[in-house]
Amino acid sequence: MSENPNNWPLWEIFIQSKRGLDHKHCGSLHAADAEMAIENARDVYTRRQEGSSIWVVKSEHIHASRPEDAESFFDPADDKVYRHPTFYTMPEGAKYI
Amino acid sequence: MSNALFQYTLRLADDLLILNHRLSEWCGHGPILEEDIALTNRALDHLGEARNLFTYAGQVEGKNRSEDDLAYLRMERQFTNVKLMEQPNGDYAHTMARSFLFDAYHLPLMQALTKSTDAQLAAIAGKSVKEATYHLRASSEWMIRFGDGTEKSHQRAQAALDNLWTFTGELFENDPVLEEMTKAGIAPDMAAVKAAWSKTVDEVLAEATLKRPADGFMATGGRKGLHSEHMGFILAEMQHVTRAYPGAEW
Amino acid sequence: MTDVKNLEEIFQSKIDAEQKIEPKDWMPDAYRKNLVRQISQHAHSEVVGMLPEGNWITRAPSLRRKAILLAKVQDEAGHGLYLYSAVETMGTSREQTIDDLLSGKAKYSSIFNYPTLTWADIGAIGWLVDGAAIMNQVMLCRTSYGPYARAMVRICKEESFHQRQGYEIMAVLAKGTPEQKEMAQDALNRWWWPSLMMFGPTDANSPHSAQSMKWKIKRQSNDELRQTFIDRTVQQAEVIGLSIPDPDLKWNEETKHYDWGTIDWTEFNNVVAGNGPCNKERLAARNKAHAEGAWVREAAVAYAAKKAKRKAA
Numbered sequence: 001m002s003e004n005p006n007n008w009p010l011w012e013i014f015i016q017s018k019r020g021l022d023h024k025h026c027g028s029l030h031a032a033d034a035e036m037a038i039e040n041a042r043d044v045y046t047r048r049q050e051g052s053s054i055w056v057v058k059s060e061h062i063h064a065s066r067p068e069d070a071e072s073f074f075d076p077a078d079d080k081v082y083r084h085p086t087f088y089t090m091p092e093g094a095k096y097i
Numbered sequence: 098m099s100n101a102l103f104q105y106t107l108r109l110a111d112d113l114l115i116l117n118h119r120l121s122e123w124c125g126h127g128p129i130l131e132e133d134i135a136l137t138n139r140a141l142d143h144l145g146e147a148r149n150l151f152t153y154a155g156q157v158e159g160k161n162r163s164e165d166d167l168a169y170l171r172m173e174r175q176f177t178n179v180k181l182m183e184q185p186n187g188d189y190a191h192t193m194a195r196s197f198l199f200d201a202y203h204l205p206l207m208q209a210l211t212k213s214t215d216a217q218l219a220a221i222a223g224k225s226v227k228e229a230t231y232h233l234r235a236s237s238e239w240m241i242r243f244g245d246g247t248e249k250s251h252q253r254a255q256a257a258l259d260n261l262w263t264f265t266g267e268l269f270e271n272d273p274v275l276e277e278m279t280k281a282g283i284a285p286d287m288a289a290v291k292a293a294w295s296k297t298v299d300e301v302l303a304e305a306t307l308k309r310p311a312d313g314f315m316a317t318g319g320r321k322g323l324h325s326e327h328m329g330f331i332l333a334e335m336q337h338v339t340r341a342y343p344g345a346e347w
Numbered sequence: 348m349t350d351v352k353n354l355e356e357i358f359q360s361k362i363d364a365e366q367k368i369e370p371k372d373w374m375p376d377a378y379r380k381n382l383v384r385q386i387s388q389h390a391h392s393e394v395v396g397m398l399p400e401g402n403w404i405t406r407a408p409s410l411r412r413k414a415i416l417l418a419k420v421q422d423e424a425g426h427g428l429y430l431y432s433a434v435e436t437m438g439t440s441r442e443q444t445i446d447d448l449l450s451g452k453a454k455y456s457s458i459f460n461y462p463t464l465t466w467a468d469i470g471a472i473g474w475l476v477d478g479a480a481i482m483n484q485v486m487l488c489r490t491s492y493g494p495y496a497r498a499m500v501r502i503c504k505e506e507s508f509h510q511r512q513g514y515e516i517m518a519v520l521a522k523g524t525p526e527q528k529e530m531a532q533d534a535l536n537r538w539w540w541p542s543l544m545m546f547g548p549t550d551a552n553s554p555h556s557a558q559s560m561k562w563k564i565k566r567q568s569n570d571e572l573r574q575t576f577i578d579r580t581v582q583q584a585e586v587i588g589l590s591i592p593d594p595d596l597k598w599n600e601e602t603k604h605y606d607w608g609t610i611d612w613t614e615f616n617n618v619v620a621g622n623g624p625c626n627k628e629r630l631a632a633r634n635k636a637h638a639e640g641a642w643v644r645e646a647a648v649a650y651a652a653k654k655a656k657r658k659a660a
Contacts, residue, residue: 121404124420125401125424125632128639128640128641132640134421137421145414242647245650246649253642338407342527345523347516
């Protein structure tokens with residue numbers, strides 16, 4: 001991409017909808033700097049009270065795993081059923097466990 | 098007393114309605130989508146505050162006039178907004194400078210009004226303070242970006258300030274209505290509001306490397322319903338549908 | 348190396364299994380191109396669509412209507428923005444996309460080349476144009492490309508008030524003064540057929556449709572969506588006492604659908620070709636805004652650079 005240097009860079013926006021919850025990716029937008037990105041995110045992504053906190057990250061700073069690695073990354077977790085609580089048989093009558 | 102309160106509430110509303118009209122002209126034509134959205138938020142906030150004030154003004158007057166009666170069925174000479182609000186948008190620096198000069202006045206005014214002896218005005222101001230804080234922050238940042246951005250933007254911002262400065266005197270003008278309201282503790286001490294305005298303007302312009310224009314001749318008349326020629330066109334546009342169908346519901 | 352044929356098979360099997368395609372996944376060039384074209388057209392439509400309605404903000408006949416219209420037109424800007432962002436995930440910058448609009452190369456929905464002549468047009472646009480758009484958009488919430496589907500979910504959530512506010516305007520006008528009712532009927536007469544055209548050519552004449560269905564970019568055909576829209580809207584018009592300007596419109600007990608007349612495709616093709624009532628004005632307005640905003644965008648970049656430099660020093 002031959003980018004015009006006068007274009008505002010792209011930012012990824014993460015919004016926390018309620019205190020205590022995690023920040024969730026909700027989209028992107030353009031802004032000249034971080035402060036402007038936060039303010040634009042406020043105007044673009046929280047017009048309907050969707051937010052209580054905003055994170056912005058320049059899109060170029062996001063690194064992602066590669067789709068072709070998906071099998072080797074994620075499939076090995078398939079057979080580790082013992083990581084899940086339902087794997088275990090509890091003696092009948094035991095409480096609070 | 099109730100007449101002065103009516104007049105006072107109405108002028109607060111008129112300022113916001115006319116500024117909303119000007120900002121609305123930008124909708125769909127902003128310099129970039131993000132800014133289009135931001136400017137419309139600002140316009141919506143002004144409109145919301147104006148509606149609360151019109152509704153209250155109608156109650157104070159006691160003649161059963163609704164927010165729409167007050168917005169759509171008064172003529173030029175009955176509007177009492179300051180002339181600053183009716184000034185054409187010009188370029189984006191001019192629009193932002195107009196909003197900045199207003200925001201720097203509006204925020205301390207609303208902060209002070211939260212302590213008004215009039216409970217209803219205090220409540221409306223309480224809600225507005227939050228919005229006004231954000232408006233001033235955003236318009237200050239734009240003044241700084243323009244002033245300290247490129248040579249071109251600097252020139253445009255300075256030209257806008259030079260052009261608009263003559264309209265800032267009216268924001269703090271005293272008259273019998275204001276005097277009565279101040280005495281009653283309904284309107285705040287405007288000298289303090291002006292001091293806050295002046296301080297903000299100095300700080301922001303200094304950071305923006307812009308020059309504060311000298312106080313020369315100050316335009317006047319808006320509060321008495323003596324407007325610029327722009328006003329008639331604004332109202333013609335705003336009111337024509339409503340007036341063409343008297344008594345109709347929308 | 349996996350060969351392209353194999354990659355295509357994997358790709359199609361993901362789609363068949365209702366898995367979303369994400370930006371970094373391998374995808375056929377034609378899929379990417381098709382999507383970039385469709386999403387950017389959609390984005391342009393949102394942004395150009397601000398103009399005919401934005402027109403009436405300063406003239407809205409009550410403060411309540413003014414606030415609603417401002418919020419609605421602002422939403423369209425937001426929707427354009429979400430969609431441009433979705434295009435950017437495919438490696439096409441917003442600048443490139445917008446340049447294609449400004450040069451006249453890219454298309455947008457022809458409906459926005461019709462003028463808004465009276466206040467009732469604002470009602471008709473909300474009711475019919477947004478109503479037609481939402482049929483398409485609800486379907487697109489399940490489209491195969493992840494970022495597009497996610498943008499559509501957000502858009503549909505926000506759009507839900509758009510059609511209702513338009514219908515409400517029409518309902519109020521229809522039970523208002525005789526002049527108001529006439530205004531509403533006139534707007535319905537002018538917007539009805541262009542709204543039906545929004546669903547695009549008939550299935551028989553839709554060149555991209557079959558492939559788009561296979562790739563699950565589209566999930567329902569133009570004709571299916573159009574018919575559902577007609578069935579719903581006729582009933583809504585009845586409720587408020589307006590009549591649909593189609594003498595051939597008639598309930599068909601057998602198909603359980605309305606039979607209806609024929610679209611004037613010559614008009615449609617003309618507007619698409621640039622000869623609609625407002626094509627030139629719309630493009631001129633977008634070009635003007637973009638050109639006049641250039642120094643604003645530049646100033647912000649220049650200031651950001653200065654600030655970053657000072658911070659680093």
